[in-house]
Amino acid sequence: MIEKDITVTNRAGIHARPAAMIVQTASRFESKIMLGKDNEEINAKSIMGIITLGAGYDTVLKMRVEGSDEQEAADALAALFEKRFQEESA
Amino acid sequence: MKKFTVLDLLSLDLKEHNALDLVCIGGRPGLSNEIRIPDLNRPGLALGGFYDKFGFDRIQIFGRGETAFIRKLASEDKTETIDEIFKRDIPCVIFTHGLDPTDDFRRIAEGADCPILQTDLPSSEFSSRLMRALSNIFAPHEMIHGVLVEVFGIGVIILGDSGVGKSEAALELVERGHRLVADDAVDISCVAGNILLGAGANRALGHHMEIRGLGIINVTHLFGVGSIRDSKQIQLIVELEQWDSNKEYDRIGAEERTRDILGVSIPYLQVPVKPGRNVPIIIETAAMNERLKKMGYFSAREFNQSVLKWLESEHARSAYFQNNGLLHRDVRSEIDQDEA
Numbered sequence: 001m002i003e004k005d006i007t008v009t010n011r012a013g014i015h016a017r018p019a020a021m022i023v024q025t026a027s028r029f030e031s032k033i034m035l036g037k038d039n040e041e042i043n044a045k046s047i048m049g050i051i052t053l054g055a056g057y058d059t060v061l062k063m064r065v066e067g068s069d070e071q072e073a074a075d076a077l078a079a080l081f082e083k084r085f086q087e088e089s090a
Numbered sequence: 091m092k093k094f095t096v097l098d099l100l101s102l103d104l105k106e107h108n109a110l111d112l113v114c115i116g117g118r119p120g121l122s123n124e125i126r127i128p129d130l131n132r133p134g135l136a137l138g139g140f141y142d143k144f145g146f147d148r149i150q151i152f153g154r155g156e157t158a159f160i161r162k163l164a165s166e167d168k169t170e171t172i173d174e175i176f177k178r179d180i181p182c183v184i185f186t187h188g189l190d191p192t193d194d195f196r197r198i199a200e201g202a203d204c205p206i207l208q209t210d211l212p213s214s215e216f217s218s219r220l221m222r223a224l225s226n227i228f229a230p231h232e233m234i235h236g237v238l239v240e241v242f243g244i245g246v247i248i249l250g251d252s253g254v255g256k257s258e259a260a261l262e263l264v265e266r267g268h269r270l271v272a273d274d275a276v277d278i279s280c281v282a283g284n285i286l287l288g289a290g291a292n293r294a295l296g297h298h299m300e301i302r303g304l305g306i307i308n309v310t311h312l313f314g315v316g317s318i319r320d321s322k323q324i325q326l327i328v329e330l331e332q333w334d335s336n337k338e339y340d341r342i343g344a345e346e347r348t349r350d351i352l353g354v355s356i357p358y359l360q361v362p363v364k365p366g367r368n369v370p371i372i373i374e375t376a377a378m379n380e381r382l383k384k385m386g387y388f389s390a391r392e393f394n395q396s397v398l399k400w401l402e403s404e405h406a407r408s409a410y411f412q413n414n415g416l417l418h419r420d421v422r423s424e425i426d427q428d429e430a
Contacts, residue, residue, distance in 0.1 A: 016306065027252065027253075038092050039092070039231075040233045040277075040291070041233055042233060042235065042274075042275050042291075043235040043252065045252035045253075046235055046252060046274045046275070046300075047274070047300040047306070048273050048274030048275060048298060048300050048306075049235060049274045049275040051295065052274070052275045052290070052292040052295055053291075054292060
C-alpha cells in the first residue's frame with residue numbers, strides 16, 4: 001500500500017474537469033485508489049465522490065493506493081496534480 | 091471529525107421543529123471556539139459560587155432563573171462569581187426566552203472571548219432541540235462509496251465496484267418513481283445507537299448523478315422534487331457484482347445475511363449482474379420482500395414450511411394406507427372390481 005500527500009495546486013480547485021481527469025487516470029489501474037480530506041475518504045474512480053470532497057486550492061489530499069499496480073497508479077495521479085490538470089502552465 | 095465550532099452551531103441548517111433560532115449578540119471573536127462535548131450545562135451552582143464538578147467545557151444555558159440571578163448580582167454590584175466562571179474555557183453561553191445579559195456579564199464574557207448567543211425558544215424546548223442536533227453531529231460517521239435510494243419506503247444502499255452499474259440501476263429506479271438520496275458518496279451516521287442515517291456528502295451540491303455516456307445530470311430538474319430525498323434510514327444493503335459462474339449465489343434466501351456498518355447489522359444481499367439481467371426490478375422486489383419480512387412474513391421460510399407440511403401429510407397418508415394393508419390405488423381398483 002502506498003500513502004502519499006498531494007496538494008491541489010490549480011487555482012480553481014477540483015471542479016468537474018479535473019475530477020473527470022482524476023477518474024479517467026484512476027480507472028486505468030487495477031488498484032484501489034482512495035482520496036482523503038479531513039476524515040472523509042472517497043473512491044478516486046467516482047466523479048461525484050471527488051467533486052463532493054470539495055477540494056479547493058491548496059488543499060492537501062491523502063492518497064491511498066492498494067493493489068498490483070499501485071506504484072504506477074500513485075505516480076500517474078501525482079503527476080496529474082503536479083501538472084495542475086493542464087489548466088495553468090506549471 | 092472536523093472541528094465543530096460555535097459558528098458551525100450558528101449556521102446549522104435545521105428546519106421548523108428542529109430550528110435553534112440562534113443569533114449572536116456579543117463576543118464575536120470567540121465564534122471560532124470549538125465545541126468538544128455534545129452536552130449542555132445550567133450554570134446555576136457556579137453562579138452561586140460552587141465550582142466543584144462545574145461542566146465549564148459544555149455549552150452554558152442561561153434560562154430565566156440564571157438570568158434573574160445575574161440581574162440580582164448586578165444590582166448588588168457583585169461580579170466575582172461571573173469573573174470566576176469566565177476564567178475557565180467556556181465554548182459559548184446561550185440565553186433562552188430572548189433574554190439579554192447584564193452589561194457586566196457582557197463585558198466579562200467578551201473579555202474572555204466567549205460568544206454570547208440568544209434564542210427566543212424556552213429553555214426546555216431549546217435544550218431538547220440542541221441535544222438532538224448535537225447528538226446527530228457527534229454521531230459516528232462514515233463515508234461510503236455507493237448509491238442510496240428509497241424504494242417503496244425502504245432505504246436501499248447499492249454497493250459495488252466502479253462501473254458495475256450502481257448509478258444506472260438507481261437511475262432506472264428513480265425513473266420508476268422511487269427516490270434518490272445520494273449518488274456515489276453517501277455520508278452515513280449512526281444515530282440513537284442503532285439507526286443508520288444516510289445523506290448526500292455535500293448538500294450544497296444537490297442531487298446529481300454521473301451516468302457513463304451522459305455525464306452529470308441533475309435529478310431534481312429532470313425527474314422533479316418528488317424523486318429526491320435529503321436523508322433516509324438505511325434498511326437494506328444490495329451489493330452488485332459481475333456474474334461469476336464459479337461462485338455460489340443464494341438460491342433460497344432462507345438465511346438472512348447481514349453486514350455491519352458502524353457496528354449496526356443491516357440485511358445484506360449480493361446480486362450478480364450480467365447483460366440482460368434486470369437489476370432495478372430485483373432491487374424493487376428485494377425492497378418489497380424486506381417490507382414483508384418486517385411485517386412478519388418471510389417468503390423463503392414460509393415456502394419451506396409449506397413444503398415440509400406437505401411432505402409430512404403425504405408421508406402420513408401413505409403410512410395409513412400401508413398399515414391397513416392397502417395402497418391408495420388398490421382401494422380404488424378393489425371398489426371397481428366390486429362394482430363389476
